[in-house]
Amino acid sequence: MYGLIGKMRAQAGKRDELLDILLGSSSAMPGCLSYVIARDPVDADAIWITEVWDNRESHKASLQLPEVQAAIKQAMPIIAGFDSSTEIEPVGGFGLPAG
Amino acid sequence: MYGLIGKMRAQAGKRDELLDILLGSSSAMPGCLSYVIARDPVDADAIWITEVWDNRESHKASLQLPEVQAAIKQAMPIIAGFDSSTEIEPVGGFGLPAG
Numbered sequence: 001m002y003g004l005i006g007k008m009r010a011q012a013g014k015r016d017e018l019l020d021i022l023l024g025s026s027s028a029m030p031g032c033l034s035y036v037i038a039r040d041p042v043d044a045d046a047i048w049i050t051e052v053w054d055n056r057e058s059h060k061a062s063l064q065l066p067e068v069q070a071a072i073k074q075a076m077p078i079i080a081g082f083d084s085s086t087e088i089e090p091v092g093g094f095g096l097p098a099g
Numbered sequence: 100m101y102g103l104i105g106k107m108r109a110q111a112g113k114r115d116e117l118l119d120i121l122l123g124s125s126s127a128m129p130g131c132l133s134y135v136i137a138r139d140p141v142d143a144d145a146i147w148i149t150e151v152w153d154n155r156e157s158h159k160a161s162l163q164l165p166e167v168q169a170a171i172k173q174a175m176p177i178i179a180g181f182d183s184s185t186e187i188e189p190v191g192g193f194g195l196p197a198g
Contacts, residue, residue: 001137003135003149005147022192023190023191023192027193032194033194034192034194034195035193035194036133036149036189036195037189037192038100038187038188038189038190039188039190040185041186041187042186048102048104048185048187049192050102050104050135050149052135086147087140088137088138088140089138090136091118091122091136091138092125092135092136093122093125093133093148094126094127094128094131094134095132095133095134095194096194
C-alpha cells in the first residue's frame with residue numbers, strides 16, 4: 001500500500017470553501033482505499049488529508065481523473081500553500097478494505 | 100469526528116516487532132472508524148498511525164480496553180518515543196463508514 005499525510009493551507013477565511021471542493025471530489029477513485037479530509041482544530045486555515053492507496057501508481061493516475069483535475073482547478077485560487085507532505089507505507093490496521 | 104496523526108519511534112531494529120504488536124491489537128474498537136498503521140519509508144525506526152473516531156471520548160475509552168492495555172504493556176519496552184501527535188477534526192472523504 002501507499003499513503004500520504006498532507007497539510008495544506010487555505011487562503012485566510014477560505015477553509016470551508018476549500019473543504020467543500022475537496023469533499024465534493026473525493027468519491028471512489030480507482031485504487032483509493034481511504035481518503036480522509038480534516039480540519040486542524042488549532043490552525044484556522046489548515047486542512048489535513050490522509051490517503052491510502054493500493055499503490056503509488058494509482059495515486060499518480062488519480063491526479064489525471066477529470067473530476068480531480070476539475071477540483072484542482074477550482075481549488076487552486078484559494079490554496080495558500082502546502083505545509084507538509086509525508087509519504088507512508090501502510091501495512092494494515094482497521095477500516096481498510098480487506099484484500 | 101475526532102482524529103489523530105501520530106509518529107512513534109521503535110527502539111533501533113525493533114520496528115517490525117512493534118508493527119506486529121500494533122497490527123495484532125487493532126481490531127474493531129467501539130467508535131473506531133479507521134486505524135491505519137504505516138511504516139515511514141525513509142526513517143527506518145518510525146511508524147505512523149492515523150486514526151479516525153466518532154468522537155474524542157471513544158478514543159479515550161479505547162485506551163482502557165483490555166486488549167489495548169495488553170498491547171501497550173507489550174509495546175512499551177520497544178517504543179523509543181513519540182515524535183509527534185496531531186489532533187484533527189475529520190469532516191469526510193472516502194472509505195469511512197457512512198453515518
